Amino acid sequence: MISKSHITVRYAETDQMGITHHSVYPVWYEVARTDFIKQVGMHYSEVEKAGVMMPLVSLDVKYMGYTKYEDELTVEVSITKLTAARMEFEYKVYRNGGDKPVNIGHTAHAWTNREMRVINLKKTHPEIYAIMEKAMQSV
Amino acid sequence: MISKSHITVRYAETDQMGITHHSVYPVWYEVARTDFIKQVGMHYSEVEKAGVMMPLVSLDVKYMGYTKYEDELTVEVSITKLTAARMEFEYKVYRNGGDKPVNIGHTAHAWTNREMRVINLKKTHPEIYAIMEKAMQSV
Amino acid sequence: MISKSHITVRYAETDQMGITHHSVYPVWYEVARTDFIKQVGMHYSEVEKAGVMMPLVSLDVKYMGYTKYEDELTVEVSITKLTAARMEFEYKVYRNGGDKPVNIGHTAHAWTNREMRVINLKKTHPEIYAIMEKAMQSV
Amino acid sequence: MISKSHITVRYAETDQMGITHHSVYPVWYEVARTDFIKQVGMHYSEVEKAGVMMPLVSLDVKYMGYTKYEDELTVEVSITKLTAARMEFEYKVYRNGGDKPVNIGHTAHAWTNREMRVINLKKTHPEIYAIMEKAMQSV
Numbered sequence: 001m002i003s004k005s006h007i008t009v010r011y012a013e014t015d016q017m018g019i020t021h022h023s024v025y026p027v028w029y030e031v032a033r034t035d036f037i038k039q040v041g042m043h044y045s046e047v048e049k050a051g052v053m054m055p056l057v058s059l060d061v062k063y064m065g066y067t068k069y070e071d072e073l074t075v076e077v078s079i080t081k082l083t084a085a086r087m088e089f090e091y092k093v094y095r096n097g098g099d100k101p102v103n104i105g106h107t108a109h110a111w112t113n114r115e116m117r118v119i120n121l122k123k124t125h126p127e128i129y130a131i132m133e134k135a136m137q138s139v
Numbered sequence: 140m141i142s143k144s145h146i147t148v149r150y151a152e153t154d155q156m157g158i159t160h161h162s163v164y165p166v167w168y169e170v171a172r173t174d175f176i177k178q179v180g181m182h183y184s185e186v187e188k189a190g191v192m193m194p195l196v197s198l199d200v201k202y203m204g205y206t207k208y209e210d211e212l213t214v215e216v217s218i219t220k221l222t223a224a225r226m227e228f229e230y231k232v233y234r235n236g237g238d239k240p241v242n243i244g245h246t247a248h249a250w251t252n253r254e255m256r257v258i259n260l261k262k263t264h265p266e267i268y269a270i271m272e273k274a275m276q277s278v
Numbered sequence: 279m280i281s282k283s284h285i286t287v288r289y290a291e292t293d294q295m296g297i298t299h300h301s302v303y304p305v306w307y308e309v310a311r312t313d314f315i316k317q318v319g320m321h322y323s324e325v326e327k328a329g330v331m332m333p334l335v336s337l338d339v340k341y342m343g344y345t346k347y348e349d350e351l352t353v354e355v356s357i358t359k360l361t362a363a364r365m366e367f368e369y370k371v372y373r374n375g376g377d378k379p380v381n382i383g384h385t386a387h388a389w390t391n392r393e394m395r396v397i398n399l400k401k402t403h404p405e406i407y408a409i410m411e412k413a414m415q416s417v
Numbered sequence: 418m419i420s421k422s423h424i425t426v427r428y429a430e431t432d433q434m435g436i437t438h439h440s441v442y443p444v445w446y447e448v449a450r451t452d453f454i455k456q457v458g459m460h461y462s463e464v465e466k467a468g469v470m471m472p473l474v475s476l477d478v479k480y481m482g483y484t485k486y487e488d489e490l491t492v493e494v495s496i497t498k499l500t501a502a503r504m505e506f507e508y509k510v511y512r513n514g515g516d517k518p519v520n521i522g523h524t525a526h527a528w529t530n531r532e533m534r535v536i537n538l539k540k541t542h543p544e545i546y547a548i549m550e551k552a553m554q555s556v
Contacts, residue, residue, distance in 0.1 A: 011312065011322070012160050012305045016153040016208060016465075019533075022473040023151055023443040027290045030440075034289065034348065044289070045348045048433075056439040060477040066533060069155060070312065070323045116436075116483060150451065150461070151444045155326075158394075161334040162304040166429045169301075173428065173487065183428070184487045187294075195300040199338040205394060209451065209462045255297075255344060290438050294431035294486060301429055347433060 001138045003036035007073045007093075019066040025103055026059055029091045032075040033107075036089075040135040042128070052125055054109040055116060057086065065095075065102035072096040079136040084122035086110050087132060140277045142175035146212045146232075158205040164242055165198055168230045171214040172246075175228075179274040181267070191264055193248040194255060196225065204234075204241035211235040218275040223261035225249050226271060279416045281314035285351045285371075297344040303381055304337055307369045310353040311385075314367075318413040320406070330403055332387040333394060335364065343373075343380035350374040357414040362400035364388050365410060418555045420453035424490045424510075436483040442520055443476055446508045449492040450524075453506075457552040459545070469542055471526040472533060474503065482512075482519030489513040496553040501539035503527050504549060 007028050015021040037044045047054070067073060074094045081088035086108055093103035111121040122129045146167050154160040176183045186193070206212060213233045220227035225247055232242035250260040261268045285306050293299040315322045325332070345351060352372045359366035364386055371381035389399040400407045424445050432438040454461045464471070484490060491511045498505035503525055510520035528538040539546045 008309075008312075010305060011154060011308050012162055014155040015150060016155065016157045017470055017472065018155045019472070021151050022476060023440050023447075026440040026443075027288060030289050031286075034286075043348055045346070053434055055434065055436070055483065056478075056480050058477070058479050059439060060475070061473075062475050063473050066472065068323070070321055147448075147451075149444060150447050156331055156333065158333070161337060162301050162308075165301040165304075166427060169428050170425075173425075182487055184485070192295055194295065194297070194344065195339075195341050197338070197340050198300060199336070200334075201336050202334050205333065207462070209460055289432060290440055292433035293428060294433065294435045296433045299429050 001040065001135045002076050002078045003032065003039045005032040005035045005075045005077070007031065007075060009067055009069050009071045009073065011069055014069050019068055022061070022063060025061055025093065025105060026107070028075050028093065029077070029089070029105055029107060032077040032091060033089060036077045036135070040131055042131060047128060050125065050128070051114055052119070052121070052128060053112045053114060053116065054087070055112060057108045057110050059105065059107050061103065061105040063103055064100070067093070067095065067102060079132065080106070082132055082136050084111070084120045084129070085118060140175075140179065140274045141215050141217045142171065142178045144171040144174045144214045144216070146170065146214060148206055148208050148210045148212065150208055153208050158207055161200070161202060164200055164232065164244060165246070167212075167214050167232065168216070168228070168244055168246060171216040171230055172228060175216045175274070179270055181270060186267060189264065189267070190253055191258070191260070191267060192251045192253060192255065193226070194251060196247045196249050198244070198246050200242065200244040202242055203239070206232075206234065206241060218271065219245070221271055221275050223250070223259045223268070224257060279314075279318065279413045280354050280356045281310065281317045283310040283313045283353045283355070285309065285353060287345055287347050287349045287351065289347055292347050297346055300339070300341060303339055303371065303383060304385075306351075306353050306371065307355070307367070307383055307385060310355040310369060311367060314355045314413070318409055320409060325406060328403065328406070329392055330397070330399070330406060331390045331392060331394065332365070333390060335386045335388050337383065337385050339381065339383040341381055342378070345371070345373065345380060357410065358384070360410055360414050362389070362398045362407070363396060418457065418552045419493050419495045420449065420456045422449040422452045422492045422494070424448065424492060426484055426486050426488045426490065428486055431486050436485055439478070439480060442478055442510065442522060443524070445492050445510065446494070446506070446522055446524060449494040449508055450506060453494050453552070457548055459548060464545060467542065467545070468531055469536070469538070469545060470529045470531060470533065471504065472529060474525045474527050476522070476524050478520065478522040480520055481517070484510070484512065484519060496549065497523070499549055499553050501528070501537045501546070502535060
């Protein structure tokens with residue numbers, strides 16, 4: 001499954017170079033992740049209430065282009081890997097109407113409990129694991 | 140008591156106007172508040188661990204001037220009001236070497252428990268109240 | 279005219295108190311301001327390209343309630359004052375479905391040129407002034 | 418050369434997981450980069466005034482641990498690569514007193530002019546190139 005999120009660049013997200021500050025893209029990835037999880041039938045706030053956290057283990061971002069204030073963008077997100085211990089996402093940011101992404105990123109997340117200890121999601125919360133597995137496989 | 144905090148403007152804090160984004164000043168006020176509380180002999184993280192929260196009730200900011208990337212600033216903070224239910228702070232931001240503040244602000248905070256219910260701090264945590272009272276009065 | 283903007287609270291906008299950080303509301307006000315100006319037939323990025331800046335002169339925020347991750351909100355914005363030298367806006371933030379605002383704010387802006395010198399907008403850019411005047415008066 | 422920058426985690430930098438939000442580390446890297454460049458005898462704001470920009474081309478971050486509000490950290494930064502077209506940095510974030518980094522990152526930057534066109538720094542600004550080269554080689 002690929003989920004699409006719509007973003008309009010905020011003034012506060014620009015820097016004195018006149019473009020979106022590079023630290024903002026991971027924030028948009030997170031917005032896209034929230035939408036993705038909502039679309040597979042959960043709310044990430046409920047996942048956390050169930051005691052499951054998804055702290056980042058790694059992040060990478062490629063900046064092929066830049067974006068500007070008021071630009072209208074689409075962030076596409078998909079799951080690229082799922083195990084009992086972690087999950088990985090890929091993000092592609094497009095300027096609306098553009099056919100090449102201006103930005104591509106990846107995040108890897110550990111499944112942990114509230115105390116940031118790694119859990120085996122398949123055992124502790126098989127229903128969440130099943131939903132994510134389905135989301136990864138469906139087209 | 141007046142506490143002084145030193146801030147250097149970060150690149151990420153600028154916007155496309157080429158100056159510090161206006162939403163950053165409340166973040167600096169908070170840095171100054173943290174330093175202030177540390178200086179009176181506590182850590183705000185310990186205050187929260189004791190179950191006492193200080194959510195904002197109101198904020199006001201006057202922007203008399205602007206600041207830029209790499210500017211070195213001093214934020215002065217003092218308590219202007221303390222009751223069993225709330226506390227108020229005043230902030231003055233100076234460019235180092237300048238004698239007029241470029242920015243002045245105020246925040247008012249409620250004393251609450253973790254569930255955001257207002258508490259009577261004087262009764263529930265008299266030791267924290269006493270420390271704040273002393274900080275307000277000492278020169 | 280009152281313009282309405284829709285906001286979903288981002289994870290990055292929360293703090294360790296578990297609620298939206300208080301410095302985020304001015305960022306939402308700015309999103310609402312951008313939408314407002316777009317709705318009256320301009321783009322704020324074009325206003326800036328015309329050499330007109332609107333730096334903040336003052337900001338105030340009242341926090342009557344708090345908001346949380348994934349909360350869906352509406353920000354209402356209107357112009358409360360317009361002169362040749364400055365403009366003021368009022369913002370009301372509602373949780374969707376709620377009838378009382380959880381947050382109310384005001385910003386005052388100076389009309390300046392790129393060098394942050396105050397201009398007389400009515401004389402230098404009467405067409406922008408006229409659009410804002412119409413936006414203030416229309417219901 | 419390795420430059421060391423001191424950071425205290427701000428309240429606004431935490432999220433509802435109770436730790437520093439992952440998008441904050443690139444902001445600290447930038448603070449460290451600013452200090453690094455200052456230490457080699459320039460100011461990054463002057464580099465930009467000379468018409469030289471250093472937009473990010475890529476970013477990667479490994480989160481081996483987490484950090485919390487009021488944690489005192491040191492960010493070590495060094496140049497790992499320098500060519501006429503780009504420059505790369507490595508960052509290591511340590512909790513003060515700790516001997517293993519809690520976070521490691523890398524950024525790659527293009528040398529561009531104000532219009533974001535890639536330049537050959539060695540030809541257009543040999544003096545800046547020389548300073549960076551010296552900073553990379555000196556221990």
